[in-house]
Amino acid sequence: MSEHRRTNSRGRSTVLKVVILGDGGVGKSCLMQRFVTDRFDANSFHTIGVEFLNKEIDLDGEIYTLQIWDTAGQERFKSLRTPFYRGSDMCLLTFALDDAKSFQNLDAWRKEFIYYADVKADFPFMVVGNKMDLPRAVSTEEATAYCNANGDLNYTETSAKESKGVEEAFTSCLKRWAAIDTPQESLPLPDSVQLSNTGAHSRGICSSGCS
Numbered sequence: 206m207s208e209h210r211r212t213n214s215r216g217r218s219t220v221l222k223v224v225i226l227g228d229g230g231v232g233k234s235c236l237m238q239r240f241v242t243d244r245f246d247a248n249s250f251h252t253i254g255v256e257f258l259n260k261e262i263d264l265d266g267e268i269y270t271l272q273i274w275d276t277a278g279q280e281r282f283k284s285l286r287t288p289f290y291r292g293s294d295m296c297l298l299t300f301a302l303d304d305a306k307s308f309q310n311l312d313a314w315r316k317e318f319i320y321y322a323d324v325k326a327d328f329p330f331m332v333v334g335n336k337m338d339l340p341r342a343v344s345t346e347e348a349t350a351y352c353n354a355n356g357d358l359n360y361t362e363t364s365a366k367e368s369k370g371v372e373e374a375f376t377s378c379l380k381r382w383a384a385i386d387t388p389q390e391s392l393p394l395p396d397s398v399q400l401s402n403t404g405a406h407s408r409g410i411c412s413s414g415c416s
């Protein structure tokens with residue numbers, strides 16, 4: 206695909222792969238849809254496999270194409286989603302602010318991603334607490350403490366439903382990516398990855414672009 210050869214003035218790619226991870230039902234598909242199409246689906250179903258959408262974004266006068274990969278959060282789809290982690294430029298680790306379990310599972314998601322993506326030490330993760338429009342089960346302080354304790358991860362809160370903080374989440378992650386200048390050491394691979402089982406109903410297929 207010729208698009209993948211597009212580079213900026215520093216010779217870095219301007220087509221960037223962004224993977225969204227997190228428990229089933231935390232709002233990954235809705236975040237992607239809100240960011241790309243500015244729509245919200247109150248009846249969004251569980252994703253099976255992966256789906257992606259492209260969105261162009263201007264950062265300091267440079268146009269980047271974010272290729273956003275929405276993954277299936279349910280444990281039973283692990284074998285379908287993990288092959289798509291490799292080659293990622295950024296990762297949104299997502300939980301729902303009204304769901305403490307989804308927050309507890311964040312670290313397993315981070316480890317799963319590191320294990321299958323084999324990313325560098327300074328890899329740009331963005332931790333996203335979604336559903337800020339609902340009553341909270343997780344405080345900003347708890348989430349920030351997790352981020353500080355795990356390599357100074359960026360943290361932000363969003364509501365895909367009310368269109369709050371969504372564009373900022375993606376833009377901040379892109380800024381962090383842009384700030385990384387040099388090749389870094391790979392992160393050590395975790396020994397194992399274990400997610401608690403999540404979610405119930407399902408929809409979807411591995412959609413366009415899943416080559």
Ligand SMILES: Nc1nc2c(ncn2[C@@H]2O[C@H](COP(=O)(O)OP(=O)(O)OP(=O)(O)O)[C@@H](O)[C@H]2O)c(=O)[nH]1
Pocket residue numbers: 227228229230231232233234235236246247248249250251252253276277278279335336337338339363364365366367404
């Ligand atoms: N109140 C509220 N509901 C949301 C928000 N974002 C998503 N939802 C709802 O949460 C449910 C799950 O959203 P999805 O985007 O399908 O969740 P997902 O993380 O993609 O789920 P999987 O595909 O199973 O991994 C849907 O009913 C959405 O309408 C939000 O910001 N606020």
